[in-house]
Amino acid sequence: MPSLPKWIANGTEVLFRSMMHPVEVSQIEYLDDELKRVRFAGDLRSTSYAPGQVIEFRVNDTEFRHYTPAYYDQEEGICDVLFFLHDYGPGSQWADTLKSGDTTKLMGPGGKMRFQSEHQHHFIFGDESSLGLCTMLKSEVNEQQREYLCLLELDEAHQHWPELVNLQADVVTKSDQHPAREAVRWIQEMQGRLWDTWQQAVFYLTGRAQSIQAVRRRLIERGVGAKKIITFPYWADGKKGL
Numbered sequence: 001m002p003s004l005p006k007w008i009a010n011g012t013e014v015l016f017r018s019m020m021h022p023v024e025v026s027q028i029e030y031l032d033d034e035l036k037r038v039r040f041a042g043d044l045r046s047t048s049y050a051p052g053q054v055i056e057f058r059v060n061d062t063e064f065r066h067y068t069p070a071y072y073d074q075e076e077g078i079c080d081v082l083f084f085l086h087d088y089g090p091g092s093q094w095a096d097t098l099k100s101g102d103t104t105k106l107m108g109p110g111g112k113m114r115f116q117s118e119h120q121h122h123f124i125f126g127d128e129s130s131l132g133l134c135t136m137l138k139s140e141v142n143e144q145q146r147e148y149l150c151l152l153e154l155d156e157a158h159q160h161w162p163e164l165v166n167l168q169a170d171v172v173t174k175s176d177q178h179p180a181r182e183a184v185r186w187i188q189e190m191q192g193r194l195w196d197t198w199q200q201a202v203f204y205l206t207g208r209a210q211s212i213q214a215v216r217r218r219l220i221e222r223g224v225g226a227k228k229i230i231t232f233p234y235w236a237d238g239k240k241g242l
């Protein structure tokens with residue numbers, strides 16, 4: 001529910017009270033000018049969470065936006081989010097204003113994406129908005145002794161961001177005009193033993209909707225089964241609040 005009239009947004013908060021968890025900002029950290037890690041603390045014991053799931057915040061009177069925990073612990077009552085502060089809309093602007101001591105309500109968790117623990121190989125594709133998901137999936141992969149390969153399309157100025165969150169990733173440059181052009185080429189160039197191994201993976205595609213479509217198309221052309229490709233668009237050109 002990205003955008004609602006104010007009175008309906010207020011009503012929604014009342015109606016879905018059991019899914020709204022009061023939290024306080026307990027830590028903030030600017031990892032870079034446009035990358036901010038925020039820790040939310042509160043009583044999350046009544047929530048159930050699976051890695052890959054997402055949460056939602058009301059970012060102003062009428063709008064809600066989704067985010068992906070980079071870390072979530074029900075018992076400790078902690079949820080970390082990595083916000084990309086692109087400044088294009090109210091979600092990004094709200095995240096930039098967050099400071100220690102602010103209070104808000106965390107909605108969820110929910111959503112269709114889940115870590116697929118039965119697979120040995122996990123291929124994660126995304127962009128700046130996917131860093132939280134990548135961090136979370138990496139933790140699961142390490143804990144369950146699986147393997148991951150992370151491919152991120154990032155603006156040139158952000159190509160060092162994976163290191164800032166201790167993520168091993170292959171990085172390609174984002175193109176405004178040609179979504180996923182370099183990512184598709186990168187996938188096409190996977191050959192031999194590398195491709196034999198990774199084509200068996202489960203694929204998590206997030207970030208820009210148009211890039212996801214392009215990468216998914218190429219994976220299918222290369223013989224990856226559609227059921228092994230999980231997609232979750234995080235934003236789309238010209239579209240507000242997915």
Ligand SMILES: Cc1cc2nc3c(=O)[nH]c(=O)nc-3n(C[C@H](O)[C@H](O)[C@H](O)COP(=O)(O)OP(=O)(O)OC[C@H]3O[C@@H](n4cnc5c(N)ncnc54)[C@H](O)[C@@H]3O)c2cc1C
Pocket residue numbers: 054065066067068069081082083084085086087088089090091092093111128129130131132133232233234235236237238239240241242
């Ligand atoms: C399930 C889900 C999980 C998400 N998890 C995260 C997360 O963990 N961290 C995070 O930072 N974001 C995450 N996002 C994306 C986040 O919700 C977007 O930043 C949000 O949609 C943009 O909100 P906004 O109000 O700032 O801009 P909007 O009002 O939604 O959009 C305004 C304009 O900005 C453009 N735009 C939006 N996002 C981007 C972008 N990333 N790059 C370039 N242009 C953009 C839109 O195309 C539109 O033209 C997630 C989104 C979804 C759906």
